[in-house]
Amino acid sequence: MQILQERFAMAIGRAFPEVDPAERDPLITGSKMAKLADFQSNGAMALGKKLGKNPREVAAAIVKHVDVADIAEPLTEQSIAGPGFINIKLRSDALAMLVTRMDGATLGVPVPEVKETAVVDLCGVNLAKQMHIGHLRAVIIGDAIARLFERLGHNAVRQNHVGDWGLPIAMVTAKLKQLSDAKKIDMATLSLDSMEKLYKLSQLECAAEERGLAMARKYRMGPKVIAELEAQVEGAKEAMAHAKQTLVKLQAHEPAVFAIWQRISDITMKACLDTCAALHSNVKAEHSAGESSYALELGPVVEELTKRGIAEESAGALIVRVEGLEEPCIIRKSDGGYLYATTDVAAIRRRVQKLDGTRVIYCVDIRQSLHFKQVFGAAHRAGYDINLATKKPARLEHAGFGMVLGDDGRPFKTRSGENVKLMDVINEAIRRAAAVVNERSAELPEAQRARVAEAVGVAALKYADLSNDRVKDYVFSFDRMLAFEGNTGPYLLYALVRTRSIQRKATAERAIQPGTWTNAPIAIGEPAEKTLALTLLRYPGVLASAAEALEPHRICNYIYDLAGTFSSFFDQCPVLKAPDDATMLSRLRLCALTERVLADGLTTLGLPTLERM
RNA sequence: GCCCCCGUAGCUCAGUUGGAUAGAGCAACGGAUUUCUAAUCCGUCGGUCGGAGGUUCGAAUCCUCCCGGGGGCGCCA
Structure with missing residues (x-):
């Protein structure tokens, strides 16, 4: 595509030297009409407008000057369609050459001109708070x-x-210090769960119901009610004053207070990093x-x-x-x-x-x-x-993201209206994956089944999130993410497993040493091979556009597309039973390249991968 | 009141920055297998892209106005 872009830009230069080089964009894209072409140039229409000429004539002039004989089938009048689309069909040997060239260490991803x-x-x-469902997106998209x-x-x-500073943190620090001093809690063994309860309690205690008191007075609600509210407001003021003092001590790193804060931090961060690790996300202490x-x-x-x-x-x-x-x-x-x-x-x-x-990129709500x-x-x-x-x-x-919604279209909560703990979600995804794995892959040893379930569950959870357009809310559903069909993590892992399985089998059953096909000549003959090749070639461009737009779901769409294309190829093009050895080796190499691109895409998204499932 | 985001098939979602006949999956229906892992593939059905104008060769995409949903708006984080 890069080559076509250059060749067509040169042709525009030759046909219309008066056009500024910066405006010679031939707008090469993948073809919408797969039957007619592989690629198309849409530049003639824009150029025609600029030059005040008939776009079809502009297209004809470009076709006359473009030199693509070495990579594409000859361009003729028939290549021009509609208002001035130029249809380009790659020669199959050129396609094979491009795929071969892509099959290197970087998978066709160029070294950046400017390192960001x-x-x-x-x-x-x-x-002092558990990670909940709201943190899922901030972790995995980031x-x-x-x-x-x-x-x-x-x-x-x-x-x-x-969020480890400020008044709310001082409130809970004050609360915990007070309880710890009174020997009512043991900071050494305090769980994050109980800490979070005390956090909420400390917030409540500091919140003065002044409006309630004002209302009660206004409507003369009776001395008992007013007295209670007055006591509440008084208590809250006291608690708040205490929290503010604690904040000052905290800021001064006063040892007794600071030690409590440090302990809160340690407990919270341990849980946080464990959760990130459970998600296979690279978020560490440093x-x-x-x-x-x-x-x-x-x-x-x-x-x-x-x-x-x-x-x-x-x-x-x-x-x-x-x-x-x-x-x-x-x-x-x-x-x-x-x-x-x-x-x-x-x-x-x-x-x-x-x-x-x-x-500087913010993955925040x-x-x-x-x-x-x-x-x-x-x-x-x-x-x-x-x-x-x-x-x-x-x-x-700001790479902002939308909310995670429940089936009812409202923010995802537990039945009792609590935030759903992230760790619970992860464990539930793995548990459900395990049920399926135990059923479908009963032949695998138990320990391996557990590993597969873990990878499938995490991949399903992350993929379901990443595959949605970042800015939109999405509806959370265990059933859908683990459906094992359609645009899901499990489907992608399955496609990857098949690319690997077939290569294993080549070695095991056909006694072909691994590596034999690494440099085998690639031949593109069957339609399914051609579609696979064209899809593979899109990978570097997809990564670049995803990075520009900060939209990981573009990578998801792509690898889903690639997995589907591979599945069709797998169905239609026998590899180990190919008509001849050359075809077999060529197809094995296509499997190997697909494997590498799929694995690379999945890894770039932060999804675990598998050898078998 | 002002500002921002969203509205695409019955459901869940894509749509390559303005390109040709708007695509997937689920659901429904039909077909393929003594398998290269069927956790698959192929096909059928399903749309006035919220509505109305406008911009131009060309609009789901850009502009204006409406309708509907969500969110945010000076001393919380």
Whole structure:
């Protein structure tokens, strides 16, 4: 396709020298009409408009000047269709040559002209809380995007922006310290579950029902009710004051308080990293960069922005106005406290200027889009987005994602309305996968069945999420993701297993040594071979467009397409029973290449793969 | 009230950045197998792309206005 692009651009240059080289795009795409062509050029229409000429005549001129005899069937008047499409059919030897060329170490993925550093914000857990279904997307989409950049030869820096600072954390710290001091809990053995309950309790205790009290007074609800509410408000004020004191002590790293906080952090992060590992997602301790790690940078940032006149006072608070936005970015409250926007502005500075980011990508709920517009705008005004090496602004991007919904179309919750714990979801997917594996693959040893079930369950769960357009909500369904048919993780694993099985069999039953077909000449004859070859060739372009748009589902669509194309090939083109040895070896090589592309795609998405199932 | 996102087959979703006759899977129906792993393949059925205008050779895609659903809107994170 790259070649066609170049050849046609040259032809346009020869036919219309007056056209600026930058505007000689022949718009080569895969053909919509598989019967008519393999590729098509749509450039003649655009060019015709620009030159004020009949697009069909433009197409005719391009056809006359283009030189593709070595790779495509001859272009004629008949190649021009409709308003000026140029249909291109590749010669089968050229197709074989292109596939052969792709069958190298990189699978046709070029070394990037400019090496980017993508800083990827992912996971985003909060201390003292379990990971729930809402974190699923932040982990796996973020990990997939990071893997994609690594796969394309760029740098990826993962950042787990842990919510480990601020008043809510101080509230639970205060609560736990108080209980621990009273010997009512043991911090050494406290579970995350009980910690989360105490977290919620601490929030409640600090929330003053002032509105309720006002209502009660207004409607003269009786002294007993009012007295109770007054006591509640009084208690809440006390708890809040205590939490604020704790926050100050925490910020000063006062040992007794800090030790409690550290313990909360350890317990939460252990569970978080275990969950990420269960998901086969690359989120490790070294990726943690919690809000607390920015604590000392906030004051200086605010001071600098004030001094430079970027921040201004408004109703007692300090704000940064952002072009095109009604709502400014608030970086300091009127009581002098900082906000999460302040932390995020500081984070951009670190991510671009310390971590050398050229793209800073946030895998965070789409509902935060306004927040990120504000923060990006503020950071841009401050120049914190200027990469020190390139002297150019980094791309600040919010790869926002939609919600996970239940069958009822409402946010996915348990029957009692609680958040669904992520670890429970993972285990349930594996449990359901195991039931199927035990039935369908009863011949495998038990230990292997367990491994297969684990991979199938995790692949199903992740694929069901990644295969949807990121920005949209999607309906969560164990039944559908594990249906073992259609656009699912299991279907892809199955296709991969078949590419491997056939190669194993070649060695075992036909005594062909592995590697014999690695360099075998490829011949493309049958339609199914041709479709497979054309599909394989699309891989590098798919990865590039997925990275540009930050849309992993493009890779999903592609490997699903490839798996389907391979299944048809598998059905229609006998490999081990091919008519002759040359065909057999050629087809074995196609199987091997398909295997590598499928495995590469799955790995880039962060899905586990299998040898057998 | 203002802003953002979404609306495609009965259901769940794609649609290569404006290209030809809008595609998959599920569901329904029919066919293929003494298998190269049938967890598969092939076929049939199913659409005024929410609606109405506009832009142009050409619109699911871009613009405007409506309808419907969701979300967000200065000192929570």
